[in-house]
Amino acid sequence: MRQVLKDGCNKVKRMFYKLILTLVVAEKTSKRFLQTIETRQQKLVRRQRKHWRNFSSVLRFLALFLFLGGVDSRSPCLNELTKATLRCMPSFGNAAFEKTVISNNTCGNPPSEFCVQTGVTSPTKECELCNATEPRYSHPAEFITDIKNDQNRTWWQSETLLHNPDKPVTLTLDLGKSYDVSYIRIRFRSPRPESMAIYKRTSTDPKAPWIPYQYLSASCEKTYKVKANDIAKTNQQVLCTDAFSSISPLTGGNVAFTTLEGRPDNLNFDNSPELQEWVTASAIRIDLDRMNTFGDEVFGDSNVLRSYYFAIIDLTVGGRCKCNGHAAVCMKKQESGRLQLRCICHHNTTGIDCQKCDPLFNNRPWARATEDSANECIKCNCNDLADSCVYDENLGFGRCENCKRNTAGPQCERCRDNFFRLTSSDDCQACKCDPVGSVSLQCDPTGQCTCKPGVTGVKCDRCQPNYFGFSQTGCR
Numbered sequence: 409m410r411q412v413l414k415d416g417c418n419k420v421k422r423m424f425y426k427l428i429l430t431l432v433v434a435e436k437t438s439k440r441f442l443q444t445i446e447t448r449q450q451k452l453v454r455r456q457r458k459h460w461r462n463f464s465s466v467l468r469f470l471a472l473f474l475f476l477g478g479v480d481s482r483s484p485c486l487n488e489l490t491k492a493t494l495r496c497m498p499s500f501g502n503a504a505f506e507k508t509v510i511s512n513n514t515c516g517n518p519p520s521e522f523c524v525q526t527g528v529t530s531p532t533k534e535c536e537l538c539n540a541t542e543p544r545y546s547h548p549a550e551f552i553t554d555i556k557n558d559q560n561r562t563w564w565q566s567e568t569l570l571h572n573p574d575k576p577v578t579l580t581l582d583l584g585k586s587y588d589v590s591y592i593r594i595r596f597r598s599p600r601p602e603s604m605a606i607y608k609r610t611s612t613d614p615k616a617p618w619i620p621y622q623y624l625s626a627s628c629e630k631t632y633k634v635k636a637n638d639i640a641k642t643n644q645q646v647l648c649t650d651a652f653s654s655i656s657p658l659t660g661g662n663v664a665f666t667t668l669e670g671r672p673d674n675l676n677f678d679n680s681p682e683l684q685e686w687v688t689a690s691a692i693r694i695d696l697d698r699m700n701t702f703g704d705e706v707f708g709d710s711n712v713l714r715s716y717y718f719a720i721i722d723l724t725v726g727g728r729c730k731c732n733g734h735a736a737v738c739m740k741k742q743e744s745g746r747l748q749l750r751c752i753c754h755h756n757t758t759g760i761d762c763q764k765c766d767p768l769f770n771n772r773p774w775a776r777a778t779e780d781s782a783n784e785c786i787k788c789n790c791n792d793l794a795d796s797c798v799y800d801e802n803l804g805f806g807r808c809e810n811c812k813r814n815t816a817g818p819q820c821e822r823c824r825d826n827f828f829r830l831t832s833s834d835d836c837q838a839c840k841c842d843p844v845g846s847v848s849l850q851c852d853p854t855g856q857c858t859c860k861p862g863v864t865g866v867k868c869d870r871c872q873p874n875y876f877g878f879s880q881t882g883c884r
């Protein structure tokens with residue numbers, strides 16, 4: 409009986425301890441929850457302020473965008489009246505439009521659920537499905553550069569933190585050829601990343617290195633070892649800004665990067681090869697390095713984890729097809745069996761970017777067109793006897809290549825060795841000097857070879873009268 413009472417007492421004691429423990433844990437949890445709510449509200453207010461600052465940066469950026477040529481269309485390469493050559497360029501536009509984007513991480517395969525981030529922890533989060541096999545629910549990378557339509561905002565989306573806790577997310581945009589890039593703007597559907605980096609390639613060579621272009625981070629120094637909001641001291645200095653990295657707004661936030669803003673040669677672009685190189689890009693890579701969160705993902709709640717992911721509505725690359733001032737049109741052309749985007753070159757230039765002179769137009773070095781001069785390529789003087797020339801620094805003009813009809817010389821102006829002609833309008837003929845009887849294989853302009861002693865004939869191929877023994881030493 410006593411034993412039963414003792415056991416019962418112990419049972420009550422254990423239950424009591426359990427209750428106390430539960431209460432303590434509950435109090436701790438609720439305290440932590442209240443702290444989370446409080447700091448979240450403080451955070452939101454702080455971020456709201458920051459958002460306004462960002463908004464003014466976006467306005468500044470838009471002003472610069474208009475200044476950089478968002479308003480004009482393409483310009484002609486020739487003045488129709490005076491026939492003077494003019495610098496020309498393709499129209500300004502969105503270089504990313506309908507270009508291929510590849511992502512290493514996209515939701516929907518297998519189908520998964522994601523929840524819309526509302527900034528408030530509640531069990532009734534609005535959740536949707538991402539399913540790559542159902543068009544209605546798929547969010548592929550190509551939706552980043554598709555048609556812009558405010559009624560139907562398509563977007564790309566990554567997996568959520570629940571499905572992909574720490575794999576870095578990378579987007580790669582291939583522009584198809586070099587562009588002069590003025591700005592890059594990314595419109596997010598999810599909150600903007602805490603840290604992201606933009607890289608570029610300046611050549612279409614798939615082995616070309618990725619060059620850092622801009623960092624955008626709330627933790628510049630920690631994440632990218634770059635001072636936050638620094639002023640560009642050189643034209644190609646990679647900067648880091650914290651202006652676009654707050655969690656607010658939760659949707660529709662913009663990230664923008666203007667390539668020329670604040671660069672030392674900003675107003676002297678024509679004469680700055682460094683800056684010209686800096687704005688050149690043929691591919692863009694965006695690394696989404698860290699998400700912005702409210703810190704509640706640490707509790708591991710699956711609905712919370714489902715509400716963290718990257719989603720981008722649109723990527724705009726404001727720029728012009730790079731034609732070095734020698735083309736007004738850039739279009740796809742059939743080239744070795746595939747469509748290649750290229751400039752339609754003027755000013756006797758050629759190449760995908762009009763980056764060189766036509767073969768027979770290298771009488772002076774190739775140059776970009778400037779505001780003052782089209783710097784067109786000039787034809788070499790090859791007397792119509794060559795199809796190509798190369799500029800020769802020592803000569804100061806173009807040296808003709810592969811002179812035709814037995815001619816030679818920098819301008820195909822003379823007969824090649826061992827050939828002759830009387831006047832420059834004649835064809836060059838072979839001297840055909842006899843190698844045994846001639847001093848050299850070169851004849852004079854009449855075709856007469858120089859004979860060894862005792863040798864005679866136009867081609868020095870026989871002994872003079874009364875001489876004999878035609879040999880390497882002449883005739884005796």
Ligand SMILES: [Ca+2]
Pocket residue numbers: 551552553554555561562563721722
């Ligand atoms: Ca879209």
